[in-house]
Amino acid sequence: xxxxxxxxxxxxxxxxxxxxxxxxxxxxxxxxxxxxxxxxxxxxxxxxxxxxxxxxxxxxxxxxxxxxxxxxxxxxxxxxxxxxxxxxxxxxxxxxxxxxxxxxxxxxxxxxxxxxxxxxxxxxxxxxxxxxxxxxxxxx
Numbered sequence: 001x002x003x004x005x006x007x008x009x010x011x012x013x014x015x016x017x018x019x020x021x022x023x024x025x026x027x028x029x030x031x032x033x034x035x036x037x038x039x040x041x042x043x044x045x046x047x048x049x050x051x052x053x054x055x056x057x058x059x060x061x062x063x064x065x066x067x068x069x070x071x072x073x074x075x076x077x078x079x080x081x082x083x084x085x086x087x088x089x090x091x092x093x094x095x096x097x098x099x100x101x102x103x104x105x106x107x108x109x110x111x112x113x114x115x116x117x118x119x120x121x122x123x124x125x126x127x128x129x130x131x132x133x134x135x136x137x138x139x140x
Contacts, residue, residue: 007035007036007037008081008082008134008136009036009039009079009081010028010037010038010080010084010130010134011041011076011077011080011082011083012038012039012040012084012086013040013043013072013077013083013086014042014085014086014087014107015044016042016044016046016069016109017040017042017045017046017069017072018042018045018046018048018050018109019049019050019053019107019108019109019116019119020086020087020103020105020107021040021042021086022049022050022053022064022067022069023053023064023119023120023123024040024084024086024103024127025039026057026062026064026067027062027123027124027127028130030139030140031127031139031140032131032136032138032139033139036131036134036136039070039080040070041070041071041072041073041076042069042070042072045069045071045072046069047069048068048069049064049067050108050116052108052111052115052116053108053120056113056120057120059117077095078095080098081099082098082099082100082101082134083098083099083100083101084101084102084103084130085100085101085103086102086105087104087105101130103123103126105122105123106119
């Protein structure tokens with residue numbers, strides 16, 4: 001009989017799913033080592049991930065160049081244990097029994113890589129804290 005606990009599921013949400021939520025999902029995927037189910041979505045997804053965000057993540061060894069913004073669905077929220085909102089306001093559906101965290105972070109939209117770096121670094125710090133809170137050791 002297996003005593004393996006199910007993997008926790010975390011959803012990162014922002015309006016365009018092109019910056020903050022992509023960085024959060026990428027860090028959690030990278031640092032979680034497959035021990036966390038990771039999703040990201042946006043209430044009004046952009047056409048592509050912010051190029052400055054892609055560049056800033058590449059600087060720390062995380063490649064998100066193949067990622068694409070995804071539409072937030074009710075099903076995605078319902079199937080997640082933890083929902084982390086990053087400035088999506090009232091567009092994020094709220095369901096009883098879900099754990100919600102609202103990370104107030106500057107929006108990297110329209111900013112260069114120099115402005116994205118501190119946002120990236122803060123997201124990485126918060127993701128490491130989240131992993132510790134979930135009882136999942138970070139891989140690096």
